[in-house]
Amino acid sequence: MGSKWRKLKNAFASNLCVYVPTADADDSPPHSSGFSDAALLSPALAGWSIGGSVTRPSSPSLRLSKSFNRSSKKMCTICLASMKRGEGQAIFTAECSHSFHFQCIASNVKHGNQICPVCRAKWKEVPLQGPTGSVPPLGRTRINPVNWSQDNAVMTLLRPIPPRPNSPRHAAAAVYPGPEPTVFNDDEPLDLKISNKTSSVNSSLKRVLVKTFTEVPAVPQFKAADDFTVLIQLKAPTSVSGVKTSSTNQGSTFCQVNQTPRAPVDLVTVLDTSGSMAGTKLALLKRAMGFVIQNLGPADRLAVISFSSTARRLFSLRKMSDIGKQQALQAVNSLVANGGTNIAEGLRKGVKVMEDRRENNPVGSIILLSDGQDTYTVNGSGQKSQLTYELLLPKSIHGGDENSGIKIPVHAFGFGTDHDALSMHSISEISGGTFSFIETEGVIQDAFAQCIGGLLSVVVKDAKVTLESLNPNVSIKLLKAGSYKNRLNADGKSGCIDVGDLYADEERDFLVSVNIPKELTLTETCLLKVKCRYTDPLTKETVNLESVDVVIKRPENLGNEVVVSIEVDRQKNRLQAAEAMVQARTAAEEGDLAQAICMLENCRRVLSETVSAKSGDRFCAALDAELKEMQERMASRHMYEASGRAYILSGLSSHSWQRATARGDSTDGSSLVQAYQTPSMVDMVTRSQASLLGSPAQRLVRPIWSFASPKPA
Structure with missing residues (x-):
């Protein structure tokens, strides 16, 4: 006894x-x-x-x-x-x-x-x-x-x-046990000392780089062209923060975040806790959220929303200090899976947290994860779902409220084979975010890591490109900017593209179609003037870059060979592949999988005959592999509904925004679909895999390459 x-x-x-x-x-x-x-x-x-x-x-x-x-x-x-x-x-x-x-x-x-x-x-x-x-x-x-x-x-x-009192458990127990407030204006105040210190650092050591390419370097004097392509390329400054490897006294290696100043983030996570998330799914979601919390800095703020049949704010927008992280972990650990799936209600509450906050960090975003169909408001039937969400959700989700200036991108993650890919993709498209398809439970943390690796490296805010014709006989016919908002004046003499935020080292490529008139005397023709303006997120200063003129040579004769720009051809292939994906998905939704597969096969055949493909361009090779993967996921109706639809929509999201998305069962750099990963994203995924596998980070991920980068020797 x-x-x-x-x-x-x-x-x-x-x-x-x-x-x-x-x-x-x-x-x-x-x-x-x-x-x-x-x-x-x-x-x-x-x-x-x-x-x-x-x-x-x-x-x-x-x-x-x-x-x-x-x-x-x-x-x-x-x-x-x-x-x-x-x-x-x-x-x-x-x-x-x-x-x-x-x-x-x-x-x-x-x-x-x-x-x-x-x-x-x-x-x-x-x-x-x-x-x-x-x-x-x-x-x-x-x-x-x-x-x-x-x-x-x-x-x-x-x-x-x-x-x-004052113990970590006491702090964790302080997470809102009572009813929610009606107004979410209880966000933790920003630390002005940290903000001023951060702003004092010269964050613009490098500025956005603007380059232009013409599809061919010259056009004969006495020849006109009605559809001449110009490529405008933006390259964001290099990373201001990253991950470095350190050693311990025991000789083991691990990763830690480089404390270089960066723009702090307001992040709201909207998490599905319906009954289908019970068990391993919820446990892995909690672990992934734990990783996100670990990697936020003391100036970053986090809020947690859970939704099932209803939605509830579990954790108010708070700074991720040591005590803030402990409280956030407690809130995440309290998640319980039960009930239905009300995605719209969860998003409404997440947006309300953003709209009601008293102060704003320079970067703000919502992460939405769901593994099921919205059983309360949306039936997920094609375009109808997008129209429904446009009516249900606040204007601040629709790419920004002109009056308030709020822009809240929603990065949506479809989890498993039963989620509503159409609705999730629609939400991300409406808001200016990306849609990722998490096919395998085990990679949810890597998918989150890739996303926050970008959010924690924003170096450009509200970028805008403007175009002006430099010749009274030159008109802008078309702007090809993917999902980015763009406007072209009726006279064709000017236009603009709203680029928005850029992560460190990100590239954006836009194609402009113009006409070229005949020239009788001049040896060159001035086509366009390109200007770029953006806001530095650290200093809050507006940066106006020096304009770039697009000029083409006009010799009397070109000779026998015409040199085609690989850069321009590469982007033409990207847009052509994206268009084939749209057409194939439309055919598949109408029940004609054979026609959808045929469309993708025809696109692959056309791409194989392009200049960039014949030159061995890796971008074109990766596009071909991606289209082939989509064909395989259309082998049967069951396979298409289980993974093909979500895979295609995630690919469209990636190519239309030119931003990395998680697709299928891996975010590994060996996957050909990771076209737009930045070094900051790669570092964060490496860090995630190191935390899960317990191995030195440098052994986990093979080198990541970008479609737009030349193949290493």
């Missing part, structure tokens, strides 16, 4: 829940994983390095799980932590024989979910916390299955000791 009471004393001292053993109970304590909330979501915050095994946890009760692949008998499939004897947590074994931590499964079923997260069997008996009035004396509380005796001492748990 004395040994049993010693175990109880130790339990109180460790602030853990344990069984109260009956007289005939085994002396050995039940299974447990002393894996804390912070350790589950953020190993680094619990004393673990990103590399995996660098430092010892601050408490002996923290044991880092070594693998995701442990059997369900040794691992709780809700929190993914191991279940070992002797560590003080109760274990619930269901009638289907699967076991879980009591704390995890009780939280999972208290909202009415009585289905096993592993085998989906319907339970007759579930662990439920007893009513308030039935709390036993001496600070004990009950978690009992339905119809089990309230007096069964084996099922009685000791209540944890309340956290000490």
